[in-house]
Amino acid sequence: MKMMHARKTLLSLVLGGLSLTTAPALLAGSPAMTGLVAEADSAESAFAAPAGMSRLKGTNITIQGMVARSFSSFDVDESKTPVGGGDPDNGQDPMVIPSIYYVRQLDDRWHAGASLTIPSGFGSDYGSEWSGRYETVDFSLVYIAFTPAVAYRWNDKLSFGGAVGFNYTAETSEVKIVQPLGERDGKIVSDLDGIGINITLSMLYQFTERTRAGISWTSDSDADLEGNVRLRNLGPVFDEVAKELGIKNINTEITNTLPQRVMAGVYHEFESGKYFTVDGMFMKFSDFSVSNLELNGNDVNIDTPDIYNDIWAVTAGMGFPANERLTYKIGAMYVSQAVDDEDRGFSIRLDEMWGVGAGVSYKLTEERTVDLNATLINVGEAPVDTANQGATLGRVVGENDDPWAVLAELTYHF
Numbered sequence: 001m002k003m004m005h006a007r008k009t010l011l012s013l014v015l016g017g018l019s020l021t022t023a024p025a026l027l028a029g030s031p032a033m034t035g036l037v038a039e040a041d042s043a044e045s046a047f048a049a050p051a052g053m054s055r056l057k058g059t060n061i062t063i064q065g066m067v068a069r070s071f072s073s074f075d076v077d078e079s080k081t082p083v084g085g086g087d088p089d090n091g092q093d094p095m096v097i098p099s100i101y102y103v104r105q106l107d108d109r110w111h112a113g114a115s116l117t118i119p120s121g122f123g124s125d126y127g128s129e130w131s132g133r134y135e136t137v138d139f140s141l142v143y144i145a146f147t148p149a150v151a152y153r154w155n156d157k158l159s160f161g162g163a164v165g166f167n168y169t170a171e172t173s174e175v176k177i178v179q180p181l182g183e184r185d186g187k188i189v190s191d192l193d194g195i196g197i198n199i200t201l202s203m204l205y206q207f208t209e210r211t212r213a214g215i216s217w218t219s220d221s222d223a224d225l226e227g228n229v230r231l232r233n234l235g236p237v238f239d240e241v242a243k244e245l246g247i248k249n250i251n252t253e254i255t256n257t258l259p260q261r262v263m264a265g266v267y268h269e270f271e272s273g274k275y276f277t278v279d280g281m282f283m284k285f286s287d288f289s290v291s292n293l294e295l296n297g298n299d300v301n302i303d304t305p306d307i308y309n310d311i312w313a314v315t316a317g318m319g320f321p322a323n324e325r326l327t328y329k330i331g332a333m334y335v336s337q338a339v340d341d342e343d344r345g346f347s348i349r350l351d352e353m354w355g356v357g358a359g360v361s362y363k364l365t366e367e368r369t370v371d372l373n374a375t376l377i378n379v380g381e382a383p384v385d386t387a388n389q390g391a392t393l394g395r396v397v398g399e400n401d402d403p404w405a406v407l408a409e410l411t412y413h414f
Helices: 002-026 050-055 236-245
Strands: 059-070 073-076 095-105 110-117 122-125 138-153 158-177 186-206 211-218 221-232 249-258 261-269 275-283 289-295 298-300 311-321 326-335 353-363 369-378 397-401 404-413
Touching: 050 110, 050 138, 050 158, 050 186, 050 211, 158 221, 186 249, 326 369
Parallel strands: none
Antiparallel strands: 059 095, 059 404, 073 397, 095 110, 110 138, 122 138, 138 158, 158 186, 186 211, 186 221, 211 261, 221 249, 249 289, 261 275, 275 311, 289 298, 311 326, 326 353, 353 369, 369 404
């Protein structure tokens, strides 16, 4: 039973990181993550839609810092949850995301670029005494993506781009375990990391000087995560049993496949200088899988639950120039539900989301611009009933209270 619980911990660990490892695809220097594909006016194109680099002149660099803060907390329904402990201490820690993007024009047709996106400091720390401690205590992830890119201008209207993403992921987690003989809770801690590779292909078509559209496809990515699962805080009897069974320290390897996605967008500028953007994204999230699990060199058969929905998202934004230097921006976004309410567990606790944002862009000089944006996101109630997933260590029922998050972003273009 302990080995089965370790396997469950591994699945939760990898699944829980998925929403983060896909998140950078939606980050942009505009409110509500608008203008992802066709706006193409900064070095950020090097990551999301590299064909957009063909519109840039000379050398362009963008430095971005974003802070995401969730105000949501998980509210345990104690009338349906037999495990004592109540609500978690803290549902979400702030996520700090520094990023840098670089684009250089090589000649009239070719551009080269690269991006380094580093979401860091993300974590969930629920505490060690809450009712769901046998599902999760804490989780953290560091994700670093280095993505070199090229773009080629076919003619005055059509451009193509491509990129290769080298994605490093490091994850840690902890859950409590029940010990025999009435001893205090033990715990399972996991520490895994690995590298995955994906490719991005994109195209941008400029209908007129004021109107353009683009599309960008990113392949799936297989990351071979390696590390250890360790049993800790064991009582004397169980400690000896764990040593004899060889499960106190488990060398672990697992393959995590992140699904492919496609994004498309339109940009149009009016004669007044006002403009709007519309972007859409589709991710074949139903193809998410975890496979090739090895524990201490032994292959273990695992099945990824068939519970995930394909995800689609849409964003829309507008810009309103006040003068030659200052532009006001607004935006809105919607992301569909990744997991149905009856299938949701603590591994991927995602619900449908919507958000609105506002920001300003100020041109310091012809070559230097500062953007400041803020986005308010409703992350959904995301109800969980672990009985639906066959929980064996006690049912946990609850949902988000105050399901809101704020993104604050400062970007410097030069």
